[in-house]
Amino acid sequence: MANMKINLSSIGMEKGRQYETIVTTNNDGPTKNAAPIGVLCAGENRILNRIFKGSHTLENIIREREFVVNITHNPELFTVSTLGNLPQNHFNENLSLKCADAYFKCKVISLTKAVKQSDPIKKKGEAIVIKSEVTDIVINNQTNALNRGFGYVIESLANYTRFDLVDDSKKEEYLIHFKEAHRVVLKVGRKEDIEAMGEIKKEYLKRGYDL
Numbered sequence: 204m205a206n207m208k209i210n211l212s213s214i215g216m217e218k219g220r221q222y223e224t225i226v227t228t229n230n231d232g233p234t235k236n237a238a239p240i241g242v243l244c245a246g247e248n249r250i251l252n253r254i255f256k257g258s259h260t261l262e263n264i265i266r267e268r269e270f271v272v273n274i275t276h277n278p279e280l281f282t283v284s285t286l287g288n289l290p291q292n293h294f295n296e297n298l299s300l301k302c303a304d305a306y307f308k309c310k311v312i313s314l315t316k317a318v319k320q321s322d323p324i325k326k327k328g329e330a331i332v333i334k335s336e337v338t339d340i341v342i343n344n345q346t347n348a349l350n351r352g353f354g355y356v357i358e359s360l361a362n363y364t365r366f367d368l369v370d371d372s373k374k375e376e377y378l379i380h381f382k383e384a385h386r387v388v389l390k391v392g393r394k395e396d397i398e399a400m401g402e403i404k405k406e407y408l409k410r411g412y413d414l
């Protein structure tokens with residue numbers, strides 16, 4: 204375990220990109236809470252979260268003004284903390300998760316009401332954008348924060364290789380799927396993922412498909 208100079212690039216986070224993490228917070232009481240939450244890297248030691256009202260995480264952050272962001276690639280941890288409550292024996296005393304490859308501590312700088320019209324969730328005033336300062340980073344195992352972009356690239360490539368083997372309705376499905384994948388990668392992906400999706404799109408366009 205090593206304390207690092209605070210720079211989110213030490214865990215592979217690039218300014219302007221979004222990563223999927225598990226945010227842990229103190230409940231109002233003796234227990235701790237974990238939930239998957241997207242983190243936008245806003246600088247070496249700055250992050251933004253957008254959290255929908257109604258979650259324990261948002262309530263806890265508003266009350267405590269601090270939280271921990273855990274970096275893990277463990278699907279079980281994401282699943283259990285989404286579908287139910289992560290058992291208390293997964294937490295360290297300092298709020299981090301025992302099996303996190305890395306984690307960082309955050310202090311809230313500001314809380315702002317926000318609605319983004321392009322978002323599939325359109326109810327007004329439902330989300331809060333939280334700007335925070337990263338006050339400590341701990342790396343247990345060298346790791347990069349999880350970005351959703353690469354999964355979409357691999358899936359899009361796999362579908363591309365099957366494209367000539369499937370019937371027209373399946374082709375249509377693949378194209379719809381690709382458009383959605385491209386939208387998400389443009390929004391959250393790393394530069395390399397965006398470039399790769401651009402290459403795949405070019406191939407479909409060359410072949411006369413409308414994207």
Ligand SMILES: Cc1cc2nc3c(=O)[nH]c(=O)nc-3n(C[C@H](O)[C@H](O)[C@H](O)COP(=O)(O)O)c2cc1C
Pocket residue numbers: 223236237238239240241242252253254255256257258259260261281284285
């Ligand atoms: C990968 C992933 C990322 C998520 N990111 C966010 C997010 O950025 N903001 C948010 O409000 N909810 C997000 N969610 C949904 C919350 O995790 C979910 O609402 C959760 O039940 C909240 O739990 P809590 O009530 O214990 O805080 C995400 C879910 C997943 C699976």
